[in-house]
Amino acid sequence: MTGSSFRAGVIGTGFIGPVHVEALRRLGIEVLALAGNGAERTAAKARQLRVERVYGSAEEMMNDREIDVVHITSPNHLHHAHARAAMLAGKHVICEKPLAMNTQQSAELVELAAERGLVNAVNFNLRYYPLSQHARSLVQGGEVGDVHIIQGSYQQDWLLLPSDWNWRLDPELGGKMRAVSDIGSHWIDLTSFITGRRVVSVLADVQTFVPVRRRPKRPVETFTGKMQTRAEYVEQPVHTEDYASVLIRYEGRARGVMTVSQVSAGRKNRAFYEIDGARAAIAWNGESPNELWIGHRDKPNEVLFKDPALMSKEARRFSSYPGGHVEGFADTFKGLYGAVYGYLEQGEFSETPDFPTFADGHMSLRVDEAIWTSARESRWVDVSEVGP
Known part of the structure; x- marks a missing residue:
């Protein structure tokens, strides 16, 4: 796939945000904006990445009507709030893992994505080697x-x-x-x-x-x-x-x-x-x-x-x-986003996605919580015991 009618905005200026930007550009997908914690620091990173629009917060980016897909690479504790805000603004979402801080939050995001009919993905990029x-x-x-x-x-x-x-x-x-x-x-x-x-x-x-x-x-x-x-x-x-x-x-x-x-x-x-x-x-x-x-x-x-x-x-x-x-590593992001944006271009969202979705992110958190419980209680824990 080369090129796309869907345009992206990336939240996060640390290690992984620029990786998203690079992979999107290799696919011919336009990255319209970069959002981060503070306008000055974000502007410096945007200049380095040659991204024109700069937002000093994720909330500002949500008001940009030209952005179709939001990539969330912010710290873990912000994933739920950023994904929720993006979907309420009508935007498709690709989120770094973990999808949220707990299974209650991730279950809410799975439900909201289904209600809004929005494409959603979690960045389990290792699948794409x-x-x-x-x-x-x-x-x-x-x-x-x-x-x-x-x-x-x-x-x-x-x-x-x-x-x-x-x-x-x-x-x-x-x-x-x-x-x-x-x-x-x-x-x-x-x-x-x-x-x-x-x-x-x-x-x-x-x-x-x-x-x-x-x-x-x-x-x-x-x-x-x-x-x-x-x-x-x-x-x-x-x-x-x-x-x-x-x-x-x-x-x-x-x-x-x-x-x-x-x-x-x-x-x-x-x-x-x-x-x-x-x-x-x-x-x-x-x-x-x-x-x-x-x-x-x-x-x-x-x-x-x-x-x-x-x-x-x-x-x-x-x-x-x-x-x-x-x-290698950078190519896995290209593979994942190629699958997601190809699905978006196809436009038939009733078909089963061939990429990890919020449902996979939710299941991952259920397994994490089972491991946490097992380590604390020194016993076998069924995944069915934890989370909604």
């Missing part, structure tokens, strides 16, 4: 066989040191869970997408290894804390988890285990999964996203390098370049 799309085709096509085990991890190191700080560490801004909500939600959504199986129940163990951190007195953008050398700090107790391991029961007989960590030295952004089936196994590592391992019992194992000529029809749709030309 071409080889994860191909992995889904292998599972859904029966090549892997009945899924037995879903295992893996999502590891980062950007919060390893006591001097590392980000707003996500504050429960009032990021939510009561951090590593699980921030990266574990991606892993669970991705494995559910590939296998077609939802999480049914969980048993979780969590830990905060850095209980006190040095919080800078000035703002620090995501992933840039380790570059801070001279700043004034305050000692800040931390109440969100650095680590979690979760035993998972999926629909059917499938069983799984997920480990997430934001304090694993050397792991910059390693999303890893292995899916073991009755016929074969597949494994993928997000730090080497153009390779898919395929394991066999009765013949040599394979490594499939991303090549549209060798992948399924569904995966080829999200691969823009020929074999030998790598695609």
Whole structure:
């Protein structure tokens, strides 16, 4: 898809907002405006991104009648209010995860989107790595066989040191869970997408290894804390988890285990999964996203390098370049927004979307709350026990 009659506005000037802007422009979608916290700071970022219209608050952007789709990349605690305001203004919404701070809020957004007949999406972009799309085709096509085990991890190191700080560490801004909500939600959504199986129940163990951190007195953008050398700090107790391991029961007989960590030295952004089936196994590592391992019992194992000529029809749709030309993180946003804006252009909203919607965001929060409850009460918790 190139070009669109739908025009976008982006809320958020931190790490991920500019990623949205870049992906939209690669698709030929006009980004009309940027909104942030404060006109001066937002104007500086808008000049850098060459966005003409600047709004010092999200509320101001909602009054712009020329904006059709609002992309929400603000801190977590603002997602619900921003998504609700956008939909009440008649705008379609693409929201970063988590969709809201709790399942009551996310359920409200699902209902409001349905009432207003608005297209809605949650930014589970990991689905749009071409080889994860191909992995889904292998599972859904029966090549892997009945899924037995879903295992893996999502590891980062950007919060390893006591001097590392980000707003996500504050429960009032990021939510009561951090590593699980921030990266574990991606892993669970991705494995559910590939296998077609939802999480049914969980048993979780969590830990905060850095209980006190040095919080800078000035703002620090995501992933840039380790570059801070001279700043004034305050000692800040931390109440969100650095680590979690979760035993998972999926629909059917499938069983799984997920480990997430934001304090694993050397792991910059390693999303890893292995899916073991009755016929074969597949494994993928997000730090080497153009390779898919395929394991066999009765013949040599394979490594499939991303090549549209060798992948399924569904995966080829999200691969823009020929074999030998790598695609990575930024391309996943392009793939997701291509699907969303293509759906918008099609105009038939009664069809099932081929992208993650608010309903998926709501389910993600239900799983998060089940993990939270399990960790606190040291027991298996069914997802059906929590949330509306």
